[in-house]
Amino acid sequence: MLDSGYTNITNIDASSVCIKKMQELYNDKPNLKYILMNVCDMREFTNEEFDLIIDKACLDSICSEDSLKNVEEMLSEVSRILKSNGIFVIISHAQPAYRLVYLQKEDYNWDITVKTVQRPMLGIVAPPVDDNLHYIYICKKKHTSK
Structure with missing residues (x-):
């Protein structure tokens, strides 16, 4: 992103090992x-x-059988810190049937578009079936008046 001209890039992670390594x-x-x-x-x-x-x-990493609380907390925080007309991009292995149920909550105020890209197959070309796709969820926060 830096090479494309983006500035002021903030990265977060829950792993202190990861953060330290990236800082180095x-x-x-x-x-x-x-x-x-x-x-x-x-x-x-x-x-x-x-x-x-x-x-x-x-x-994806916080989704599990008992994940509703964590998912809602994460998405609420993302919605809170995202500017009006801002974009939240999620790159996921999960099909829309498993993610839209979380993302379409009215409180988040997002217009959602779903795109797919074929997963890299280590030189093997596979048919674009659901198991061979990554899903990209593009959530645009609707304009809000302050």
């Missing part, structure tokens, strides 16, 4: 910030702070 790897990039944080509690960020939020499998 990219210590020469002052526009990259790494913060140890739980996605279910992002009170360090103010309301409507971010234009774009990207999730690569974080939502």
